[in-house]
Amino acid sequence: MRHLAPDMDPDVVAQIDGRLAGVCDEHGVAVPWAIESGSRAWGFPSPDSDYDCRFFFVRRLDDYLDPWPPRDVIETPLDAVFDVNGWDLVKAVRLAANGNATVSEWLRSPLVYSGDPAFRDALGAVCAALVDPHLVGRHYLHVGQGQWERSGAPHGDEVVLKRVFYALRPAAALHWMRLHGSATPPMNLVELLDEAPPPEQVREAVDRMVAAKAVTRELGSGSVDPAVALWITDQLEDARGRYDRARAVTAGRRHDAAAAFRELVRAWAPN
Secondary structure, three states, X not given: OOEOOOOOOHHHHHHHHHHHXXXXXXHOOEEEEEEEOXXXXXXXXXXXXXXXXXXXXXXXXXXXXXXXXXXXXXXXXXXXXXXXXXXXXXXXXXXXXXXXXXXXXXXXXXXXXXXXXXXXXXXXXXXXXXXXXXXXXXXXXXXXXXXXXXXXXHHOOOEXXXXXXXXXXXXXXXXXXXXXXXXXXOOOHHHHHHHOOOXXXXXXXXXXXXXXXXHOOOOOEEOOOHHHHHHHHHHHHHHHHHHOOOOOOOHHHHXXXXXXXXXXXXXXOOO
16 A cells, blocks of 8 residues: 655655665565654654655564574665664564554554555554553653653753654643543644644644744744643643553563564565
């Protein structure tokens, strides 16, 4: 399957397709799922946003039996336009078992370069079986806290506005999780706010921020609306009370993840 937005540069998309084909040829892997992540998939792109292609890859069966296994990440050259890299299926399953929400987010991206729905559904079922709301909440909390700190907003510094967006989305995901009692929030910011509305003043300010980002090549630094800043802070504070406690991955979860990985790799490993 393939589903891309009409405003995506066709020349850039063609080069991404070429990079994905090169990954398969150079590394001898299958790439059953390749999507766009980052601000384009999150619903707040800028005119100069780079292309954040992410993919899952599967190595040959014998590669998983090697006592010196290859890296579980494949990266292509990074520049101002292209950010194309992917995770080995084994890394994806490990992260899903540890509550990393990025794996299931990639499976739900609205922008797909190439993908087999059967792979998406199979890995999605594994993520659903392994999901632990506490670990997923902790993931969004730590991402949101890190980006909020890096924005400078908690310290009264001049605020890096791009970082505010990167903190706002996980804060909105935490709010969505609290209201819906589910550990699979949408990845798109607008959908998060539609399905779990913040106060009207916050929503109006966020809509203005998204509209400004859509026409501004470089947001740079500036001020953040006080209502938005307070709302982000409140969501992170609430989540700290709910999720900021270490919880080890149980032996049972590891066993289930390992069994699921073996089934997936037998089905999707290249010959």
